[in-house]
Amino acid sequence: MSHTPSAPSAGTEPTVVEKVFAFVDERVGLRLLAAKMLNESVPGGSRWAYIFGSILLFIFIMQAVTGVLLMFYYVPTADHAYASTQYILHDVDYGWFLLGYHFWGSSAMVVCVFAHMSQVFLWGAYKKPRELIWLVGLLLFAIVMGFGFTGYLLPWDQRAYWATTVGVEIMDKTPLIGDFLARLLKGGATPGQMTLSRFFVLHVMVLPAALIGLAGLHLFLFRCAGPAGPFRGTPVELKAKTDYFFPRQIWKDVVGMAVVFASISALAFWEPVVLLEEATPDPGEYHPEPEWYFLFLFQHLRLKMFSGEFGQFLGAIAFPSLLGALLVALPFIDRDPERNIFKRPIALTLWVMLIVSILIFTVSAIINREFLD
């Protein structure tokens, strides 16, 4: 049968590979497991829009591989972090590439998380019965941001130091527990060795473990509910176009992965990572700025309405928390089963507004740079 992989061909002596496969199959039911994995019905058929989940998994695996390789030389101490990163960049063969790949990979991760969430939002795929997938997805989103934030400090250059200083100060503005949280994260009052140790442990142990666990849960929940499929089409049309995850969707996913791999590699090649001066509490001529995907948050804190202690609480804590709370509440507020985005004017408007404001704030942050010199 065409849908059972590598069934030993009848009449001929089985090859070694077939024998090994049969050995494992007999013990763990590999054939059935593979079939179950690959024969996942995709209602309405495979689509390019569905590739982002697989791509995120691919990017994560590559981040793990490059990250482990970087740890062969990287030393997470205040007096060696910078030198060991420079050593990776300038002395170790292909160190520049692995570090560049890891660096640009993190940006790719954020871009694809955003694409993935947008796809789910626009397709109305967070609605019943997929609320739990959405919630776990939001946790994964937070973890990805946590990866970006903690990883940024590790090279221990000025950029790293100041992004962390400002980032932790923002956390400090949380009512009641802010001071405790900020100190817990920094391991003291100001960023130093304790901060580097803590960020390192979070980045290479805690967050990966959390991500692996939650990504597993995300997939499990996804398999329980099944793919949502397109938001248009009658059951008959959907059934006519339905295919399995393998091969058409996997083919699209793999092409997507190849494109992402090529893009990250190209960026690592043509836009290599350049460290600034070693971290110190004296910024010198450096204008502190976070990584590009945090720029819009950074820029909106410059607004007049977010000035003063209360304004700052609004801008740094209340406003982002409200946005987060809205995302969490989304599948419970929006109970209308209608999934067609063109029949959900409020959802579409909100999404466009969010994109436009992120764009405006990011671009204005970039324009602002010129006025600061």
Added chain:
Amino acid sequence: MQPQLKSKVRCTDREVGEVTKVIMDPLSHEVSHLVVSMNGSGERQVSMGSVQTVTDDLVQLRSSSSEVMALPPFKRGDYVTLHEVEIPGLERNIHVTPGEVLVPFPELERNVKRRKFFSNLTYVIGLFIGLPLVYPTLKYLMKPMYAPFDNRWQKIGNVGKVKAEDTGTQFEFKHKVKEAYLPEAEIEKNVWLVKATPAVLEKVYQGKDMEFRDATGKTLWTNKKDMPYIVFSGKCPHLGCGYKWRKHKVLGPVFLCPCHVSIYDASGKVLAGPAPRPLDLLPIQVSESGEVQIIDMEFKAGTKVQSRMV
């Protein structure tokens, strides 16, 4: 009710065979077809549309036996079994088993009472293991969080460096820090010094000397209101970035923080931007020869009221 496997299938004229398989619709999760073995003459696939009634052991069709015989033979190759495919929720909708499939309930399990007690006991034991670990873990992580303040005087340079009055001059210096078990290390820091005119001094001190106290409330130092040199912590009170002395198009020479564009005048007062309080003054003493010493303090950023961190 769904047609049961092994049920007899009867057409309008006579019985033709029995149900051997059912085919589910992957979208509606309903039975869509029956496969009927035609008493030895092959299998036929019959749509549920032609089923009239279903009872425990009989499926009554609307068609005649010749009509059913005329259907094309059932093609097994067009289908996969439930075990080979993932269609969420489908299995919950199948009620077509020809009976129950059973395994024996173990002897020892039959007379166990207090199941609830045993399941609760596992939680209690879990808490018994987990709870005593909470406090030590927290204390373990908190060890470096609240280090005592360093109130030593730090030499930062000579006032000879100051070119003009009411102008910010950056003094960079090395501050010795000792973190945990690590050897003492020097970190580069900076403060901004202003040689203030009486007008600016008045704005800064408002006619009163400024006292600095340690954590216990004991006075460490008093900045005299008529001493012309004042020094600001290099940390912006907005979110802790490093600010600069810059020429602003409208406001003239000012302290400007590049992060979120807070702007302060030479007395540290906020002129524009999001900062919640003026720049932080530090204890300063200047010797006869112009050598400047400060106590290097840092204050929490983003609050209206100063609260010392370092």
